[in-house]
Amino acid sequence: MTRSTFFFDPPFTTSGVTASLAKTAKPVYGVLGFVIFITLTLVTIGVGLVAQPLVVSLLGAESPWVTSLTVFVTFLPLWVFFLIFTIRNRRHGSGLTSRGVGRFLLGVVVGIALVWMIMLTLVLFFGGRFTFNAQAFAAPAFWPVAVVSLLVFYVQGSGEEFMFRSMMARFLARRFSAVTIVIVTAAAFSAVHFSNGMKQPLVFLYTFVIGLLLGLLAVTSNSLWLVLGLHGVYNWATGYLTSIFLQAPADPAIAPLATSVAGGVAIVVVVIVLQVTKPGWHREKAAVAPERTPARADEPVVA
Structure with missing residues (x-):
């Protein structure tokens, strides 16, 4: 069976618990896929709007735990759905392909390198200055909050990656090329951030750029693991x-x-x-796998 080079294969299905179910399961495209994606997006935004004042009322506005707990509560429903869907689809249905640990760690390295690139850009071109804030580093609450925040940002980042680079991307995968999928998911990713209280044009611009980068890496690495590692540590390190x-x-x-x-x-x-290692990648469609057909005795099966 010939497979696509992108992580959209095998198809985004409603089942997939067994091989026999996976053969007959219908892809979640069209109206159903669109409704699920929009519903999850609206629920996540709605929970976030409710969580902020609730957490502040419980902990007080000055608590260092407010942001972490708010983010965790906001993305918890989406992450639960993500876990259930992944278990039902045996990893592949959500883009969690094999060799996950190595790709995840590579994403962590890329995310930290990206943050250092941003800091270097601020220093070289915008008047920033490298320093060492010993007072913040030595504060008693710094490390507990930093560790918890890292975990929470991974909950947030993985939820967003599931929404945009897995679910929405699969909704687009049958009809559009890799470049179109990357651009559309980046625009949606940016629009959600823009509508969620950060309504500055530059915020839309930088989230769109980051969305393009995440989309490129997800589609061409054949996995979500790389962007899961990158997204969480990037949010934390910034x-x-x-x-x-x-x-x-x-x-x-x-x-x-x-x-x-x-x-x-x-x-x-x-x-x-990509141009050097995968020529023509931008023209290839992230098509779902074709139906299985028996191979002839003289014809090898391409996995």
Whole structure:
């Protein structure tokens, strides 16, 4: 059986617990797939709007745990759905292909490198300065909050990757090329962030650029593991690494611009690597696998 080079194969199915069910399961495309995606998006945004004042009322506005607990509560329903779906589909239905640990760790390395690229961009072009904030580093609450925040940001990042680079991407996979899928999912990813309280044009720009990078890596790595590793540590490091090692410019609008620049450089690097290693990748459709057909005795099966 000839398979697509992208992680959209095998198809996004409603079942898949056994091989026999997987053969007959219908893909979640069309109206059903669209309704599921929109419903999950709206539920996540709605829970976030309710969670913020609830957590503040329980912990107080000055508590260092407010942001972590709010993010966790917001993305918990989506993550539960993600786990249930993954278990029912034996990993592959959600894009969690094999060799996960290595790709996840590579994503962590790429995410940290991206944050250092952003800090370097701020220093070289926007008046930032490398420093060491010993006071923040030595604060009693720093490490407990940092560790919990890292776990929470992985809950958030994996939820967003499931929404956009798994579920939405599969909804588009039958009809569109890899480039179209990357652009559309990045635009949706950016629009959700823009509508969720961060309504500045530069925020839309930098989340779109980061979405392009995540989409490129997810589609062309044949797995979600790489972007799961990248997304969580990126969200965490932009808060914690920058607070320790960077004196940022006074203008808060500069950081999204620097992120867009650094993310754009990373995208160019990824595209150059793809052009060398996978020529024609941008024209290939992330098609679902064809039906299984018996192989002739003289014809080898391509896995």
